[in-house]
Amino acid sequence: MKPVRILTVGKAKAGHFGKAADHYRKLLSRFFRLEEDWVKDSSPRLSPEQRKEAEATSLLARHKPGEALICLDEKGKSMASRTFSAKLHNLVERHSGVCFVIGGPYGLGEEIRNKADMLLAFGPMTLPHEMARLVLLEQIYRAAAIRAGLPYHND
Template identity: 40%
Template sequence: MRWPVKVKILIPGRVKFSFVKEGVWFYQERLKHYLPFELQEKKISRTKDASETKQLEGQALLKGLSPGSFKIALDERGVLWDSLTFARKLEELLTAQRELNFLIGGAFGLDEEVLKTADLKLSLSKLTLNHEIALLVLLEQLYRALTIVSGEPYHK
């Protein structure tokens, strides 16, 4: 099944780890069969101050949001779903015909302004994940969810 609804993921900075780049490419190619997909790597000016960096990252992420989109912030305090629940929720959101924007924070997490803007706060794990690893996990779970709702055999 191909959905007309776009999914966009916004992250601060560029993906640096080569194994993550490979994984991102791998899942991007697969996701394109199900829906329009975009990864926005927002250029950030780093500072030595953690809270200032977090704020600058937040501003850059907020500027990249699509108007009227459903905003999902990845946050350790968010709801924690299993893959089947995530698939059902994703299907509901895609059926609502609103673009989905996923927001991933940098090393210091997401700025409070980003969290306030979010329609949903989602946790990928009880563990703290590096933002590049979180991106890779999210991409895999999006692919898994789309195969589940399409009745394809990827999920065991």
């Protein structure tokens, strides 16, 4: 079972989003080996651009060789769930794993965006980190359910 990792800036906090995330983690466990990792937020003394670049460096240091890199980015490509399912499974088959990245409060630096295999958007709106992670977990589960032919997704 290949790993799917979620790498974020800032540690996930417990709470109402955490309980929902636990639900999707449990559902996903039958399809993927889900791993979650995080890097520290950069110093608030830095400018927003410097923060993005410092965090990009930290994130790239945690990216494992051979993993597909998918960055969540509001300027990325939005897609239907079936399209996402096909793309995700194609990346899983071609790589040793898949690493999804959720940036800090100012987004992702150019260095990591340029190295991404895919920039993925859940739409043009900005989401809080905890909510973005929850939506990502649900969409990864939906993609796996579509691939497995489960009656979870309705067109």
